[in-house]
Amino acid sequence: TYVIVNGEFINRSEAKIDIEDRGYQFGDGVYEVIRVYNGKMFTGTEHLERLIDSGKKIGMDIPYTVSEIKQQLESLIDKNRLNLGTLYLQVTRGIAPRNHAFPSNDVSPTFVAYSKEVGRPVENMKTGVKTILNADIRWLLCDIKSLNLLGNLMAKQKAVEAGCFEAIQHRDGVVTEGSLSNISIIKNGKVITHPADNLILNGITRQKVLEICRNNDIPSSETPFTVDDLKSADEVFLSGTTVEITPIVEIEGEKVGNGSLGPITEHLQALFVKEIEKECGT
Ligand code: PMP
Numbered sequence: 001t002y003v004i005v006n007g008e009f010i011n012r013s014e015a016k017i018d019i020e021d022r023g024y025q026f027g028d029g030v031y032e033v034i035r036v037y038n039g040k041m042f043t044g045t046e047h048l049e050r051l052i053d054s055g056k057k058i059g060m061d062i063p064y065t066v067s068e069i070k071q072q073l074e075s076l077i078d079k080n081r082l083n084l085g086t087l088y089l090q091v092t093r094g095i096a097p098r099n100h101a102f103p104s105n106d107v108s109p110t111f112v113a114y115s116k117e118v119g120r121p122v123e124n125m126k127t128g129v130k131t132i133l134n135a136d137i138r139w140l141l142c143d144i145k146s147l148n149l150l151g152n153l154m155a156k157q158k159a160v161e162a163g164c165f166e167a168i169q170h171r172d173g174v175v176t177e178g179s180l181s182n183i184s185i186i187k188n189g190k191v192i193t194h195p196a197d198n199l200i201l202n203g204i205t206r207q208k209v210l211e212i213c214r215n216n217d218i219p220s221s222e223t224p225f226t227v228d229d230l231k232s233a234d235e236v237f238l239s240g241t242t243v244e245i246t247p248i249v250e251i252e253g254e255k256v257g258n259g260s261l262g263p264i265t266e267h268l269q270a271l272f273v274k275e276i277e278k279e280c281g282t
Contacts, residue, residue: 002079003114004072007064009079012114021110022103023092027148029109030054031090033241034073036115039083040280044070046204047241054145055091059102060109062091076115085117086242090147121243125269128249128261129165129238133227134158136169136176136199143198155179166238168251171199174224181240182206183248185233186264191220192229205239212271218264235262245269 002009022028032051035042048066055062064072073087092110096103138151155167156179166178176194177183182203184193191213196202213220230236236248236256245268247261 001115002076004076004112006108006111007072009075015112017110018095020098021092021095023090023110023147025098026100027146028058029090029092029147030058030060030145031088031147032145034087034089035241036077036082036085036087037276037280038282039077041070041073041077041087042276042280043204043208044073046207050145050202050204051089051091055109057141057144058093058146060091060093062111063109064111073113076113080115082115082117084119085115087113087115089113092147118242121246124165124246125244126261128247128259130163130250131166131168131178131238131248131252132159132162132164133252134167134169136171138169140198142176142200143196143202145201152179164250165246166248168230168248170227173226173228175227175230176200177203178238178240181238181243181246183230183236183238184209185225185230186235186237186262187229187233189219189264191218191264191268192223192225193220194224195222203239203241205241205244208272208275209239209245209268212268212275216271218268233257235265237265237268245272 001012003012003015005015017024032047034044034047045066048069052062090112094107094109096107134155155169159167166181168178168183169176175183177200184191194200210220234257238246238248247265249256249259
């Protein structure tokens with residue numbers, strides 16, 4: 001399969017990373033994961049705008065425009081004959097002698113992208129997933145889609161070791177987000193999710209869900225909610241590029257609602273599929 005390294009299409013086996021690439025040494029960079037349905041990117045523009053924005057937030061200018069990256073990714077999809085899967089993109093601050101301080105402006109970022117075939121998470125979407133609660137010990141710039149994922153990895157690993165899919169993170173009892181997803185609760189017919197501030201990644205899927213709510217008269221609100229609110233919610237779901245809209249049916253061994261996919265989550269899933277079809281065809 002082909003990969004993109006700094007604008008060039010090369011064979012994956014020929015791609016090389018310098019041992020002093022700052023992404024490799026420091027996690028000094030940003031990334032995106034974009035869904036491909038029917039050979040077309042879903043919410044590609046939104047993801048690429050966030051990539052450039054994440055770069056800006058760490059003082060890094062990504063040397064391509066959204067439409068330039070889009071063109072490259074469309075070629076990658078074609079070359080790899082990708083129909084259903086994901087694109088992974090990352091941009092690091094580049095290669096320079098190891099030094100905490102940023103290198104001078106003549107060091108250019110390293111841009112890498114590759115594709116992977118991945119099916120839709122149909123099973124989890126139907127039966128739901130189990131979760132644990134975990135203290136959110138991450139830094140205070142979680143809005144940046146940074147390569148530094150150790151906090152997220154450790155949270156996810158804890159979930160896996162407990163036989164669960166996701167860790168619901170909270171700061172002093174206020175639910176922030178999962179290790180790889182945003183969390184929403186439904187209470188008395190209203191969808192509630194953490195506001196898009198510095199404590200969460202403003203998920204593109206999260207934004208799509210809120211847009212769907214607005215356009216379909218489903219009440220929604222971006223308001224902080226507590227672990228107690230979470231436990232007494234009628235329905236809980238997680239959202240993300242690869243997980244789409246997945247119901248959470250268990251938290252720390254306790255059932256959410258009656259422990260199965262709830263009606264509003266199911267409705268949102270159906271409306272989400274319509275959005276996919278609108279943008280990517282069927
Ligand atoms: N929060 C975190 C920490 C994530 O890693 C992800 C997945 N990238 C999300 C939320 C969901 O974001 P998106 O819908 O843009 O995939």
